[in-house]
Amino acid sequence: MRTLPDIDRLLDGYRAYLTVQRGLSDNTAESYSFDVRHLLDYIATENLTLQQVTYEVLQGFLASLHDVGIGRQSQSRIVSGIKSLFRYMHTEGFVDENPALRLRKPRKVEHLPEVLSVNEIDAMIEAIPEGRTALRNHTIMETLYGCGLRVSELVNLELSNLYLDEHYLIVTGKGSKQRLVPMSDICVDLIREYIAGERSGIVAKRGEDNILFLSTRGTRLTRQMIFILIRDLAAAAGVTRTISPHTLRHSFATHLLEGGANLRAIQQMLGHESIATTEIYLHIDRSHLRAEILAHHPRNAR
Numbered sequence: 001m002r003t004l005p006d007i008d009r010l011l012d013g014y015r016a017y018l019t020v021q022r023g024l025s026d027n028t029a030e031s032y033s034f035d036v037r038h039l040l041d042y043i044a045t046e047n048l049t050l051q052q053v054t055y056e057v058l059q060g061f062l063a064s065l066h067d068v069g070i071g072r073q074s075q076s077r078i079v080s081g082i083k084s085l086f087r088y089m090h091t092e093g094f095v096d097e098n099p100a101l102r103l104r105k106p107r108k109v110e111h112l113p114e115v116l117s118v119n120e121i122d123a124m125i126e127a128i129p130e131g132r133t134a135l136r137n138h139t140i141m142e143t144l145y146g147c148g149l150r151v152s153e154l155v156n157l158e159l160s161n162l163y164l165d166e167h168y169l170i171v172t173g174k175g176s177k178q179r180l181v182p183m184s185d186i187c188v189d190l191i192r193e194y195i196a197g198e199r200s201g202i203v204a205k206r207g208e209d210n211i212l213f214l215s216t217r218g219t220r221l222t223r224q225m226i227f228i229l230i231r232d233l234a235a236a237a238g239v240t241r242t243i244s245p246h247t248l249r250h251s252f253a254t255h256l257l258e259g260g261a262n263l264r265a266i267q268q269m270l271g272h273e274s275i276a277t278t279e280i281y282l283h284i285d286r287s288h289l290r291a292e293i294l295a296h297h298p299r300n301a302r
Contacts, residue, residue, distance in 0.1 A: 002093040017088045032081035076105040127236035139190040146187040148252035151245040157212045173271040259296035
């Protein structure tokens with residue numbers, strides 16, 4: 001088995017293999033090379049090298065993609081890149097056996113998870129009608145998409161769990177597990193404006209004082225109200241597919257991954273790892289997670 005070159009040289013050789021020997025376009029070769037870097041990030045967190053990767057490791061990597069809600073189409077493209085990488089490495093003698101031989105693309109299903117483009121999300125925001133709830137609805141859209149929240153987490157979001165100066169919020173997800181989620185500057189600015197403006201003019205009902213998003217009657221919004229809002233905005237923006245609030249969460253994860261964000265960081269932001277105490281989590285991971293949002297989310301990439 002030949003000694004593995006450094007990653008940059010390996011990927012240069014891999015891209016040349018794709019374009020010269022397999023006849024793929026430069027864009028396709030670049031896309032495969034980009035996708036492979038997600039695997040490299042994953043095995044680095046497992047303290048492995050490419051020569052130590054087994055079929056079981058690759059299965060774990062694909063399971064982590066599914067965990068964060070990456071669609072089957074994106075998964076299929078990533079599998080193609082991984083299979084061609086190890087075919088190249090085996091041909092060049094960098095591995096004795098090809099661990100990706102048995103790797104299979106996810107099966108096609110009739111109803112694939114939808115992913116909105118950034119332009120479609122912008123169009124939905126621009127379709128928000130003017131009125132006393134316009135700012136609230138804009139803030140809801142940016143919070144769902146910019147933070148990847150579940151609809152239940154959004155409607156129960158509390159003022160006391162907003163750390164606007166630190167650009168973080170705390171949500172309670174499934175199993176009553178808490179997590180910290182970074183916020184973009186756009187999201188923070190909108191929440192500040194909403195709290196100082198529209199929300200300040202609403203008299204909250206008893207027990208609802210700490211809830212961020214309120215109806216005009218002073219009660220927290222229901223899941224159904226958010227579903228209707230998203231449905232109506234999609235229709236007004238000309239989005240003909242059937243979408244839901246979860247589509248924005250799915251788009252959040254997909255856009256981060258496609259922008260190059262670390263898979264582990266996406267898992268944390270989506271709530272697949274709980275925190276023991278807010279203080280400890282803030283101390284350890286705040287800069288890392290925020291860096292992922294700032295570097296890879298489309299709202300900040302602009």
